[in-house]
Amino acid sequence: MYKGQTALIMGASSGIGAAFAGELARKGMNLIVVARSGDKLQRLAEDLSARHGVQVDVIIADLSDEQTALGVYDEVKRRRLQVDLLVNNAGVASYGFFDKLSLKKQEDEIRLNVLTVVSLTHHFLQDMLERRRGAVINVASASGFQPTPFMAVYGATKAFMISWSEALWAETKDKGVSVVALCPGRTATNIQEVMGVGAVGPGKDVSPEQVVRTGLRALEKGKMTVVDGRGNYWTAQIARIFPRKFVVGIAYRIFRKNSSGAA
Ligand SMILES: NC(=O)c1ccc[n+]([C@@H]2O[C@H](COP(=O)([O-])OP(=O)(O)OC[C@H]3O[C@@H](n4cnc5c(N)ncnc54)[C@H](OP(=O)(O)O)[C@@H]3O)[C@@H](O)[C@H]2O)c1
Numbered sequence: 001m002y003k004g005q006t007a008l009i010m011g012a013s014s015g016i017g018a019a020f021a022g023e024l025a026r027k028g029m030n031l032i033v034v035a036r037s038g039d040k041l042q043r044l045a046e047d048l049s050a051r052h053g054v055q056v057d058v059i060i061a062d063l064s065d066e067q068t069a070l071g072v073y074d075e076v077k078r079r080r081l082q083v084d085l086l087v088n089n090a091g092v093a094s095y096g097f098f099d100k101l102s103l104k105k106q107e108d109e110i111r112l113n114v115l116t117v118v119s120l121t122h123h124f125l126q127d128m129l130e131r132r133r134g135a136v137i138n139v140a141s142a143s144g145f146q147p148t149p150f151m152a153v154y155g156a157t158k159a160f161m162i163s164w165s166e167a168l169w170a171e172t173k174d175k176g177v178s179v180v181a182l183c184p185g186r187t188a189t190n191i192q193e194v195m196g197v198g199a200v201g202p203g204k205d206v207s208p209e210q211v212v213r214t215g216l217r218a219l220e221k222g223k224m225t226v227v228d229g230r231g232n233y234w235t236a237q238i239a240r241i242f243p244r245k246f247v248v249g250i251a252y253r254i255f256r257k258n259s260s261g262a263a
Contacts, residue, residue, distance in 0.1 A: 001220065003028035008076065008083045008124070010063060010117075011090025013040040015189030016139060019208035020087050021048060021056075023216065030055040032081060034072055035090065036062050057081060063090050064112040066119065073123040086124045088117045088161075089139040093154040095195045106153045113157035118164070125168070125177065132176035137215050138165040142185040142232040143201070146239035149252040151200070158183075162225060169224040181225040182215035185232035202254050203231050 007024045011017040012033035021031055025048040033041050038060040045056035057079060063069045076083060091113045094101050121136060128134025140161035141154075148155025165181035172179055188205040192198055199205065211228050218226035227233040239247050 002085075004030070005084035006030045006032065006082055007085040007087060008032040008034065009087040009089060010034050010120070012044065013037040015191060016184065016187060016208040016211050017087070017089040018044060019212045020089060020137075020215075023209065023212045024085070025049075025052040025054045025056070028052070028054065029085070030057075032057045032059060032076060032083065034059045034061055034063070036060065063116045064092075064108040066111060066115060069116040069120060070123075073120060083124050083127070084134055086121065086128075086134075086136045087139070088121065088136065090116070091139065091157075091191075093151055093191055093195050095150055095197045095200060097150065098152045101153075109153050110157060113154070114160050117161070121168075125172070128177045129172065129175055134176070135178040135219055136165075136168070136180070137219060138179070138181045139215070140165065140181045140183045142183050142227055142229075142236055144183060145227075145236040146251050147244070147248045148255060149248065150255045166224050173222070178219055178222055180215065180218050180223055182211070182218065183225065183227045183232070183236065184211040184214075185227075185229050185235075187211050187228075200255060202235060203229065 002024060007029045009017050009020050009031060012021045013035035021033055021044055025031060031054065033044060033056060035041055041058045045058050048054060049056045059072055059075050061068050061072050092109050094105055094109060138161055141158040143151060143155045144158030144162040162181045165179055169179040185203050186199060186201050186205045187208055189208055206229060214226055214228040227236050
């Protein structure tokens with residue numbers, strides 16, 4: 001399933017994306033790694049190809065810019081590479097009251113977490129469907145199962161990701177292509193630092209490697225959606241069963257209480 005195939009990982013320079021790169025290289029996959037931090041990607045590429053003997057291509061791109069993002073597809077074609085597994089992982093989050101956060105920042109968040117994912121997947125999925133072979137892992141979030149006060153835009157982008165990904169799963173499952181929405185809870189990565197408020201949300205941080213193992217197991221089993229961690233799984237189920245007003249009230253208290261930041 002993995003050996004000798006090629007995975008394209010969006011946002012591979014740190015956190016869950018870097019853990020995907022490590023695990024997939026260990027399984028013998030060639031990689032195309034994408035992010036803005038060229039130096040980190042270069043180090044990762046040298047390390048993984050030396051350790052696992054795989055080919056690692058680096059593409060430096062700001063995926064919150066729609067044109068640059070589409071350039072990634074063109075660049076993959078120009079290098080005559082074939083993408084067998086697409087990992088839509090690049091994402092950012094911002095924390096605070098919606099009206100107090102910069103509009104530009106939140107629009108960029110929607111571009112990166114949603115628009116880029118949709119447009120690049122549209123391109124790569126067509127190639128996979130033509131070959132009747134391929135897989136897509138969409139890194140969503142446990143936040144996508146309920147509204148997320150103080151991370152209103154982020155939660156909504158991840159709700160989009162889950163709904164869109166599940167619909168794609170249904171459309172492609174009989175055509176040789178697997179699509180899975182991977183929904184991590186709190187994971188020890190740079191994202192909290194980028195948000196600038198420390199740990200937010202229920203539960204404890206897990207390692208990005210655990211999240212990756214959960215995602216790959218789900219892909220291998222042909223699952224549509226997977227939530228990492230039992231606590232996160234049950235939180236997601238509760239959010240589906242109880243009235244939305246009740247759920248958002250709980251989420252308001254959890255996300256405010258656990259924050260050390262603006263809200
Ligand atoms: N950590 C958590 O608690 C958690 C929980 C649920 C879901 N997630 C999801 O997991 C995914 C990965 O996040 P992470 O937690 O691993 O955070 P992270 O360590 O901050 O990694 C984010 C990755 O996205 C890349 N990225 C950010 N902005 C980009 C841009 N404009 N263009 C290109 N690449 C960009 C970053 O690379 P550069 O900065 O080098 O560009 C980095 O490689 C995200 O989709 C996030 O929403 C995380």
